[in-house]
Amino acid sequence: DAGVTQSPTHLIKTRGQHVTLRCSPISGHKSVSWYQQVLGQGPQFIFQYYEKEERGRGNFPDRFSARQFPNYSSELNVNALLLGDSALYLCASSSLSGNTEAFFGQGTRLTVV
Amino acid sequence: GNSVTQMEGPVTLSEEAFLTINCTYTATGYPSLFWYVQYPGEGLQLLLKATKADDKGSNKGFEATYRKETTSFHLEKGSVQVSDSAVYFCALSDRAGGTSYGKLTFGQGTILTVHP
Numbered sequence: 001d002a003g004v005t006q007s008p009t010h011l012i013k014t015r016g017q018h019v020t021l022r023c024s025p026i027s028g029h030k031s032v033s034w035y036q037q038v039l040g041q042g043p044q045f046i047f048q049y050y051e052k053e054e055r056g057r058g059n060f061p062d063r064f065s066a067r068q069f070p071n072y073s074s075e076l077n078v079n080a081l082l083l084g085d086s087a088l089y090l091c092a093s094s095s096l097s098g099n100t101e102a103f104f105g106q107g108t109r110l111t112v113v
Numbered sequence: 114g115n116s117v118t119q120m121e122g123p124v125t126l127s128e129e130a131f132l133t134i135n136c137t138y139t140a141t142g143y144p145s146l147f148w149y150v151q152y153p154g155e156g157l158q159l160l161l162k163a164t165k166a167d168d169k170g171s172n173k174g175f176e177a178t179y180r181k182e183t184t185s186f187h188l189e190k191g192s193v194q195v196s197d198s199a200v201y202f203c204a205l206s207d208r209a210g211g212t213s214y215g216k217l218t219f220g221q222g223t224i225l226t227v228h229p
Contacts, residue, residue: 033217042220101145101159101162102159102217104156
């Protein structure tokens with residue numbers, strides 16, 4: 001079975017640009033969460049979606065947005081990129097049943113120059 | 114709010130040494146606790162978990178016991194290998210109404226380097 005897949009794996013953007021990151025969850029998983037991991041730190045929660053609805057949002061500005069599609073895949077959008085947005089963006093999927101655990105993708109390494 | 118604190122600074126050990134990485138947490142309710150491992154250039158992999166007090170999670174020789182009285186979930190391994198070199202993250206998942214929406218709160222991570 002395929003795990004969580006993210007695309008692209010790496011990208012470089014210029015300050016002020018917009019970026020879209022994509023995530024496909026494990027088959028059968030209906031929940032997708034996004035995390036930002038700045039170099040040398042632990043991942044920080046950005047969003048959680050379940051059944052196409054936002055179920056949680058971390059302390060991130062409105063430049064960050066996301067959505068979930070009927071097939072449970074998800075996109076994370078970041079507008080007006082800042083140098084500080086450079087990070088590894090991780091997507092995690094979970095089945096949302098009882099003591100759920102999250103399975104992570106390999107991440108998208110975003111560099112803003 | 115919820116928070117996780119891991120021991121400061123990288124850990125450097127010789128092969129076959131004993132490993133302890135300390136983790137303490139602050140949370141409301143009854144969180145589930147996790148250890149994730151991140152190898153260079155990769156995403157996070159679940160190493161082990163515990164969902165209630167006194168549970169012991171174990172995997173690949175690693176163990177951690179959920180201690181509610183000390184709000185701790187320390188990671189241990191009796192004999193580390195070079196291949197265990199990675200970054201280790203302690204995390205908790207808050208639970209609402211008996212289920213978890215999968216939001217994880219992570220510690221800052223501990224870099225483990227094992228020398229032959």
